[in-house]
Amino acid sequence: MENIELIPNNTLLTSTPEEGRQLAVKMARLIIKLTQPDEIERKKQRLLYAGDPIMLLQIGKIVAMEFATVAKANNYWIK
Known part of the structure; x- marks a missing residue:
């Protein structure tokens, strides 16, 4: 099995919330690949x-959970 880096560049820190959202999408895709x-x-x-609309909504939930993790690491809700 390929070695998959689940946290790209080993950091959750991003410069902007948009970058954080993109990181969340990437992290969700990586867990599917793993x-x-x-x-x-x-x-x-x-x-x-x-x-399948239900499955697509589930994908959105996974990305939202990953984004919540990234947002917490970056203190997006405090700024």
């Missing part, structure tokens, strides 16, 4: 969830 390392299988599964 969970299903077979690229062909991931592409097949993408066809299944791409047309």
Whole structure:
């Protein structure tokens, strides 16, 4: 299995909330890649969830949870 760096550049710190959101999306994608390392299988599964609104909402929840982690690390809510 490929060694996947789950926290890119080993930091949650970002310059802006927009960068933080992008990092959250990347982190969510990395956990999917770790969970299903077979690229062909991931592409097949993408066809299944791409047309399923419930699955798409679940993806949004995962990104939101990752963003909450990044936001806490950056004190976005305090500034």
